[in-house]
Amino acid sequence: MMHLLPKTNIDFLKFRKVYYTLFAVLLIGGIVSFCTKGFNMGIDFTGGTMVQVKFNGAVEMEQVRSALSATGANSELQSFGDSSYAISEKSTADEVGVVQARIEKALNTLNVPYTVLQTNSVGPAVGESMTERALWAILLSLVFIIIYVAFRFSNILWGLSGVVALFHDLFAMAVAFSLTQREIDLVVVAAFLTVAGFSINDTIVIFDRMRENIRLHPKMSFGELINLSINETLSRTVITTLTVLFALVVLYFFGGEVINSFAFAMLIGCISGVYSTIALTTPLVYTWSRGQLNDGSNPVKSAAKPAVKKISAEVKREESAAEGYAPAKPKKTVTKIKRTRRNRKN
Amino acid sequence: MSNKLAVKWGLIIAILLGSLYLIYPNYKWYSKPLTERETLDALGERPKRMLNLGLDLRGGSSLLLELEVSKLSAKEPLNEAMARAIEIIRNRIDQYGVAETSITKQGDKWIMVQLPGVSNPQRAEELIGKTAMLEFRIVKNDTSIAQQAFEKLESTDKPFDDNGNLLPEIAKLVPAGYQIMRNKDGGYTLVTDTAPVTGADLENARVVMMGENGYPEVSFEFNAEGSKKFGQLTGANIGKNLAIVLDNTVQSAPTIQARITKQGRISGTFSAEEARALAIVLKAGALPAPVKVIEKKTIGPTLGEDSIKSGLSASFYAFVIILAFMLVYYKAAGFIADIALALNFVLTVAIMSYFSATLTLPGIAGMILSLAMAIDANVLIIERMREEKLLGRPVYEIINLGYDKAWSAIFDSNITTIIVGACLLQFGTGPVKGFAVTLIIGLLVSLFTAVFVTRAIYELVLTSNTKEISL
Numbered sequence: 001m002m003h004l005l006p007k008t009n010i011d012f013l014k015f016r017k018v019y020y021t022l023f024a025v026l027l028i029g030g031i032v033s034f035c036t037k038g039f040n041m042g043i044d045f046t047g048g049t050m051v052q053v054k055f056n057g058a059v060e061m062e063q064v065r066s067a068l069s070a071t072g073a074n075s076e077l078q079s080f081g082d083s084s085y086a087i088s089e090k091s092t093a094d095e096v097g098v099v100q101a102r103i104e105k106a107l108n109t110l111n112v113p114y115t116v117l118q119t120n121s122v123g124p125a126v127g128e129s130m131t132e133r134a135l136w137a138i139l140l141s142l143v144f145i146i147i148y149v150a151f152r153f154s155n156i157l158w159g160l161s162g163v164v165a166l167f168h169d170l171f172a173m174a175v176a177f178s179l180t181q182r183e184i185d186l187v188v189v190a191a192f193l194t195v196a197g198f199s200i201n202d203t204i205v206i207f208d209r210m211r212e213n214i215r216l217h218p219k220m221s222f223g224e225l226i227n228l229s230i231n232e233t234l235s236r237t238v239i240t241t242l243t244v245l246f247a248l249v250v251l252y253f254f255g256g257e258v259i260n261s262f263a264f265a266m267l268i269g270c271i272s273g274v275y276s277t278i279a280l281t282t283p284l285v286y287t288w289s290r291g292q293l294n295d296g297s298n299p300v301k302s303a304a305k306p307a308v309k310k311i312s313a314e315v316k317r318e319e320s321a322a323e324g325y326a327p328a329k330p331k332k333t334v335t336k337i338k339r340t341r342r343n344r345k346n
Numbered sequence: 347m348s349n350k351l352a353v354k355w356g357l358i359i360a361i362l363l364g365s366l367y368l369i370y371p372n373y374k375w376y377s378k379p380l381t382e383r384e385t386l387d388a389l390g391e392r393p394k395r396m397l398n399l400g401l402d403l404r405g406g407s408s409l410l411l412e413l414e415v416s417k418l419s420a421k422e423p424l425n426e427a428m429a430r431a432i433e434i435i436r437n438r439i440d441q442y443g444v445a446e447t448s449i450t451k452q453g454d455k456w457i458m459v460q461l462p463g464v465s466n467p468q469r470a471e472e473l474i475g476k477t478a479m480l481e482f483r484i485v486k487n488d489t490s491i492a493q494q495a496f497e498k499l500e501s502t503d504k505p506f507d508d509n510g511n512l513l514p515e516i517a518k519l520v521p522a523g524y525q526i527m528r529n530k531d532g533g534y535t536l537v538t539d540t541a542p543v544t545g546a547d548l549e550n551a552r553v554v555m556m557g558e559n560g561y562p563e564v565s566f567e568f569n570a571e572g573s574k575k576f577g578q579l580t581g582a583n584i585g586k587n588l589a590i591v592l593d594n595t596v597q598s599a600p601t602i603q604a605r606i607t608k609q610g611r612i613s614g615t616f617s618a619e620e621a622r623a624l625a626i627v628l629k630a631g632a633l634p635a636p637v638k639v640i641e642k643k644t645i646g647p648t649l650g651e652d653s654i655k656s657g658l659s660a661s662f663y664a665f666v667i668i669l670a671f672m673l674v675y676y677k678a679a680g681f682i683a684d685i686a687l688a689l690n691f692v693l694t695v696a697i698m699s700y701f702s703a704t705l706t707l708p709g710i711a712g713m714i715l716s717l718a719m720a721i722d723a724n725v726l727i728i729e730r731m732r733e734e735k736l737l738g739r740p741v742y743e744i745i746n747l748g749y750d751k752a753w754s755a756i757f758d759s760n761i762t763t764i765i766v767g768a769c770l771l772q773f774g775t776g777p778v779k780g781f782a783v784t785l786i787i788g789l790l791v792s793l794f795t796a797v798f799v800t801r802a803i804y805e806l807v808l809t810s811n812t813k814e815i816s817l
Contacts, residue, residue, distance in 0.1 A: 262711060
C-alpha cells in the first residue's frame with residue numbers, strides 16, 4: 001500500500017481556541033476589506049456595458065484610453081494582450097445599446113480596424129434580480145442542509161456547525177475576491193456554488209465517521225471520539241482534496257481566461273473547505289455540545305440516541321460477514337475491533 | 347457467475363450500449379465541418395436528441411426583453427399577454443431564419459431570446475422591437491377646432507415623446523374625441539381618438555416591391571371580422587381621408603373613394619428592407635405591449651471557439667491527471683475507480699443528449715463537481731477497504747465491508763449536494779440553472795457508477811477466486 005500519510009493521531013481539538021481566533025480574524029479582516037475595498041462586481045450584477053475588441057494592428061493601451069476619455073464617459077479599460085481590450089462602463093442608467101454605440105464611436109477615432117469579440121449590456125433591473133435570486137438560492141440551500149443534517153445525524157447542532165463551515169468557505173472566497181479585486185461574474189457564482197457543495201461533502205464524511213464511532217465506542221469521551229474520527233478520515237480527506245486540487249491547478253493555468261477565475265475561486269474554496277471542516281465544524285460541535293449539557297460529562301449520548309437502535313443490527317451484519325470470527329455478543333465484537341486497532345498502533 | 351451478478355452485468359452492459367447509442371449523433375454531428383452543419387441546420391435536419399452548446403461556448407447573441415406591463419390593456423391578464431408576446435416574437439424570429447433560436451420566459455415579465463451564431467443581432471432586435479401597432483383612423487381635415495393645440499405644437503421643440511405620444515400639456519388643448527399624431531414625413535394630422543379597425547383584424551400581409559409611387563408597399567388582407575368593420579368604417583366616411591397609423595405615426599392618409607372591405611395597402615417611402623420587416627410583423631400580429639431590450643450579450647465566434655478549446659483541453663488534462671493519480675496511488679482499486687469515472691462521464695453526456703440539454707461553462711463546472719464527488723465516493727470506499735485489509739480480513743470481506751461502511755457517507759453527501767442543486771434549480775436563473783442540471787444528473791450517475799458498477803467489477807474479479815487485492 002502506498003501512503004501519503006502515516007497513521008496519524010493528532011489532537012485537532014486542542015487548538016480550537018486558535019481556530020476560533022483565526023475565524024474571528026478572518027471575519028473582521030473580511031468586513032474591513034468589504035467596507036474599504038468592496039467588490040469588483042461584474043456588469044451582470046451592476047448593470048452596464050462591456051465591449052471586448054481586438055485591433056487588427058498594434059494599438060497601445062494609452063491610445064485607447066485617450067480615445068475613450070474624449071467621450072467624457074467613465075470607462076474602465078482592461079488589456080488582454082495582443083491588442084485586445086475590454087472596455088466597460090458600469091452602473092450606467094443609459095439604455096442598453098447607447099453605451100456600446102458611444103464606445104464604438106470612440107474606438108473608430110483611432111482609425112485602426114477592429115473586430116468586436118464580445119459585448120454585454122445589462123440593464124440595472126436585471127442585475128438586481130440576478131443578485132437577489134442567487135442569494136435566495138444560497139440561503140434556501142443552507143436552510144435545507146441544516147434540516148437534512150439535523151435529521152440524518154439526529155442533532156441540530158451538527159447541522160448548524162456544518163452550515164457555519166459552509167459560511168466560512170463562502171466568506172473566505174468573498175474575502176479573496178475583495179482583496180484581489182478580481183471581477184465577480186456569473187461563472188464565479190457557479191464556483192461559489194460548487195464550493196458550497198464540496199464543503200458540505202467534507203463535513204458529511206467526518207460526521208458520518210463520528211456517527212459510526214459513537215456506536216462502536218459508546219464509552220469514549222466526545223473529544224477523543226472527534227479526534228479519532230478526524231484522524232481516521234484524514235487520509236481520505238487529503239487524497240480527495242489533492243485530486244481536486246490537481247485538476248484545479250491545471251484549469252487555473254491552462255483553462256483560458258473565463259475558466260481562470262472559476263479555478264481561482266475553487267482553489268480558495270477547496271482549501272478553505274478542508275480547513276473549515278477540521279478546524280471549525282467539529283470543534284464547534286464539541287464546544288456547543290458541552291454548552292448544551294452544561295456539565296460537559298458525556299455529550300455523546302445526546303448525539304447517539306437514535307443511532308443506538310441500529311448498533312446490534314450493524315454488528316450482526318459484520319459477524320455474518322466475518323466467518324471464522326468467533327460469534328460473540330455485540331459488545332464483545334466491539335471490543336475486539338478496538339483491540340485490533342490498538343494493536344495496529346503499536 | 348451467480349445469477350444475481352449476471353443480471354447486474356447485463357444491466358450495466360445494456361446501459362453502456364444505450365449511452366453510446368445516445369452519444370453517437372453528437373459525434374456524427376460535431377465531426378462535420380461548420381458549413382455543412384449550418385446548411386443542415388437551415389434545412390431543419392439537425393438531430394433532435396443531442397447535446398447543444400451554450401452561447402458562451404459557440405458564440406451568438408442573447409437578448410433579454412421586458413414587456414412594458416404598464417402599457418398592457420387592462421383586460422388581458424399578464425400571463426396570457428406574456429404567452430402571446432412569446433408566440434409573436436417566435437413567429438417574427440422564425441421568419442428571420444436562425445436555426446435553434448430559443449425563446450423562453452424568465453420571471454414574470456421577461457423574455458429571453460437566444461440567437462446562436464448571430465454576432466450582430468441588430469436586425470433581429472429591430473424585428474422584435476417593432477410593436478407594429480396598426481390602426482385606421484378618420485382624419486379631421488378642418489383643424490380650426492384645435493387651433494390652440496397646433497400653435498403650441500409649432501412652438502414646441504419636441505412635442506412628442508419617444509413612443510410617439512403627444513406631450514400632456516399640448517394634448518389637453520385638443521378637443522375631446524380627437525387627437526394629434528405626427529406624420530412620417532413631417533407635419534401633423536388631426537385624427538379621431540378611436541381606432542375602429544386595428545392590425546389585430548389582419549389575416550395576411552405581403553410586400554409589393556413596386557408600388558404606385560415607385561416605393562415598395564405592404565398589401566394586407568382582413569379576416570372576416572376585420573372586413574366587416576373596415577367596410578362599415580369606409581362606407582360611412584366616403585370622401586374623407588383615412589389615416590393609416592403605424593406605431594403612433596401616420597404613414598399615409600389617402601382619400602376614401604368607395605367602401606372597401608377585404609384588402610388594403612400601406613404606401614409610404616419604405617425601403618425594401620423596411621417593407622419586408624413591416625410585412626413580417628403585421629402578419630405575426632402586434633405585441634400586446636411594447637418590449638424593451640434590458641440585456642444584450644454577444645459573443646463573437648472566435649471568442650467562443652477559443653474558450654471552448656482551452657477550456658476543453660485543460661479539462662481533458664485535468665481528467666487524465668486524476669485518472670493517473672488514482673491508478674498510481676490505489677493500483678488495481680484505482681484502475682477500477684478509473685473505469686467508473688470514465689463511465690460516469692459517458693453516462694452524463696448520454697443523459698444530457700437525451701434531454702437535448704445545453705452545455706454552458708457553468709454547466710461544465712457542475713460536471714467537475716459531480717466528477718469530484720464521484721472520485722470522493724471511490725476514495726471513501728478504497729480507504730475503508732484498506733482499513734479492513736489492515737485487520738487481515740479475507741478479500742471478499744474487505745470488499746463487502748468496505749462498501750457497507752462507506753455507503754452511508756456517500757449517500758448522505760450526495761443527497762446533501764442534490765438538495766443544494768435542487769434549490770439552485772428552483773431559484774436560479776439561466777446560468778445557475780445550467781450548473782444545477784449537470785450537477786444533479788452527474789450526482790445521480792455517480793451513485794450508480796462509483797458504487798454499483800465498481801462493486802460489480804469487484805464481484806466479477808472475486809469469481810476467479812482471487813486471494814489478494816492491491817489497494
